[in-house]
Amino acid sequence: MLAFEIADINNAHLIYQWANDPIARENSYNKEPIKYSDHLVWFKEKIKSGSSKFYIFSNEEGQKIGFVRLDFNNVHKNAIISIVVDINHRGKGYAKHMLETASDEYLKSNIGAAITAYIFKNNVQSYKSFIHAGFVFNSEKIINKVMSCILIKK
Numbered sequence: 001m002l003a004f005e006i007a008d009i010n011n012a013h014l015i016y017q018w019a020n021d022p023i024a025r026e027n028s029y030n031k032e033p034i035k036y037s038d039h040l041v042w043f044k045e046k047i048k049s050g051s052s053k054f055y056i057f058s059n060e061e062g063q064k065i066g067f068v069r070l071d072f073n074n075v076h077k078n079a080i081i082s083i084v085v086d087i088n089h090r091g092k093g094y095a096k097h098m099l100e101t102a103s104d105e106y107l108k109s110n111i112g113a114a115i116t117a118y119i120f121k122n123n124v125q126s127y128k129s130f131i132h133a134g135f136v137f138n139s140e141k142i143i144n145k146v147m148s149c150i151l152i153k154k
């Protein structure tokens with residue numbers, strides 16, 4: 001069983017390390033390495049405004065294994081989801097459980113909302129993890145020159 005906590009400002013550096021991981025950057029639309037000072041401004045604003053929620057997950061041994069982020073569209077309560085699993089904990093099947101837990105928690109308290117994931121078509125591990133977590137293929141689209149899959153969970 002994985003446990004989760006909701007990140008606050010004290011988790012800024014941990015989230016930074018995960019988000020700035022080279023493979024995480026490679027699989028993002030904005031590939032540039034992130035400067036910590038920029039991250040801090042961005043993260044503080046996200047937490048303060050409540051426009052995003054970061055779920056930090058721990059495994060059975062209490063090790064922190066990564067995060068799921070939900071960005072909200074306050075008008076429709078819809079959200080966009082993303083995930084990074086710590087490089088030392090990839091390949092263990094954690095992502096599907098993290099995605100399922102975070103999305104179910106959000107949808108339970110936001111009846112009628114939808115969560116959308118944008119995944120690079122070549123990111124097979126990510127695609128499979130989302131499908132196993134209950135997301136459904138919606139469409140394919142080139143976004144920022146990258147062929148992407150759009151998956152939705154309601």
Ligand SMILES: CC(C)(COP(=O)(O)OP(=O)(O)OC[C@H]1O[C@@H](n2cnc3c(N)ncnc32)[C@H](O)[C@@H]1OP(=O)(O)O)[C@@H](O)C(=O)NCCC(=O)NCCS
Nearest residue numbers: 024027083084085090091092093094095119124125126128
């Ligand atoms: C993508 C990511 C979240 C996946 O997390 P994970 O917990 O390591 O996922 P796993 O590698 O254990 O497994 C995911 C699935 O992909 C499969 N898989 C793994 N490597 C594969 C490969 N090379 N080809 C095909 N399938 C593969 C696994 O078998 C598993 O499928 P299954 O559940 O049907 O067995 C993680 O690699 C990560 O954080 N990457 C960097 C950030 C990122 O890409 N985020 C997603 C942006 S949309």
